[in-house]
Amino acid sequence: MPTLSPSIIIDGQPLHYIDQGKGPVVVFCHGLLANAQMWQAQLDALSAQYRCIALDFWGHGQTKNIPTNCENLQDVAAHVLSLLDALNIKNVALVGHGSGGAIAAEMALIAPARIKALVMLNSFVGFEPQVNCVKYQGFMAQVANNQAIPAELATSITELFFSKHANELSQHNTDLALAITQFNQQLSQISSEQIAPLLKFANMAIFKRDTLESVEALTLPTLIAVGLDGYLRTALESYLMHDSIDGSQLLHIDNAGHLANIEKATNFNQHVIEFLNKVNFN
Template identity: 25%
Template sequence: MKAYKLDIGGIDYACVEAGEGPLLLLCHGTFGGKRLMFPQLEYLSRHFRCVALDWRGHGGSGHTPGGWTANDLVEDVAAIIGALGEKRAMIAGVSQGGAVGMRVALKYPEKVRALVNMCGGPGGPPPAAIRRLYDLAAFFAEERDEAVRRAAVVEFAASYFHAPSFITREPERFAEEVDAILSHPRESIRLLPCVPESYVDITPRLGEITCPTLIIWAAEEARKTMGIELAAAIPGAELVTIPDAGHHVNVDQPEATSEAIERFLLRH
């Protein structure tokens, strides 16, 4: 694996790359980080040029002090594909990564060879959930007692992202996710909910997505039927449901998720 940064419109994007072949962008969710995509990067780099990135404000990437939107990330992805010397890419994203991927496929269909959406919805969370995310982000930014801060991140990640069995089944993997969340700069972590807040519901436009699409949905995802609804609305989309997995399906069940992505992309 090699690590580097790309200057995208004045924002440094931290990336890790492995493998050769068609370009595959691996995009994490809000509060996640590129390291959470490493199991997919390592597995899929046998066939593809895999690039895992930190979104704006996450991990090693820069950010804009005034915040940013989902539309900004759509433009960033389009620019990243070009900066990597490619005209087209496959996009595999979880949560925010999947939500942004669908929007890239709508705005820049010529740039997206195939799309894998893992638990990414077409719209944003309700206002009460957004307020809760902002409150949590402010706490993560301001709390100076590291033990208290870590305990809050543990509770947040366990309740939002995972199947009930995950923490006891994979304690090391869960600790890695907690470390990833704690690694975000304090000045940017408070801004991370600005993307979920910015989503405009694209449900009426899902039928316009023309690239081959795989929906990977977690059996323990709170929005039980959304995966079925997305697959029905996107022409020709395929659906794979991963058992014993929550919202961060690729973290809960990395092997099953990676295998599903591999099977799909090798056909397209």
């Protein structure tokens, strides 16, 4: 049984987080169906020089519930800012994955003076393509009907989160094999009490608003990273965000999928550290 992580009450509900290291603050925002644990390799690598805070969003990880008035990712972004207020943290860099990247972008739009840098991994801030919405709704319907993530669905989702050749490569890579197994188990072990909050969060993530034009106003240092061997996000989407955010950097991660920060942790960590080392947190 994992140790219960600290939490802050936001709109009547505890929002759990990991707090590791000291220094300028970097906040890690996971995507739909992941949790704070997905960032462990980054927390280990960055906490020597940064204070790393990794969140468990509503219905994920150790965060079991969701505030009744939480209706969209803008609300979630405001909740993260409230958590930072409670921790007396003024300025941060944000690292977001998937829908966590969209939440990070919303935070930058709400409080641009507080967000000093933005890293988005396999994220897209435009409308979700309709074909994806239909597919994801089908997944969530199975979850709602079963009030759990069935083993077969957990396996299917896990395959989508890793690179297209991950299962083959894992036969000769024990770390990758363990990561795949752990992610699958995490999905299967989501508790019944989390299903309703998870489904509500999923609906907000799938049908998020389009901020592709809004992010053109962002002037903060931005690193956009994409795994080139994934199922869920395309390099084209990252190119669109790169074109929209003036001065942003684009990072291609070969032989990696949606969880490129796990599959290619050393590569991803190196680029993030080099990027953050150039950021002025004052």
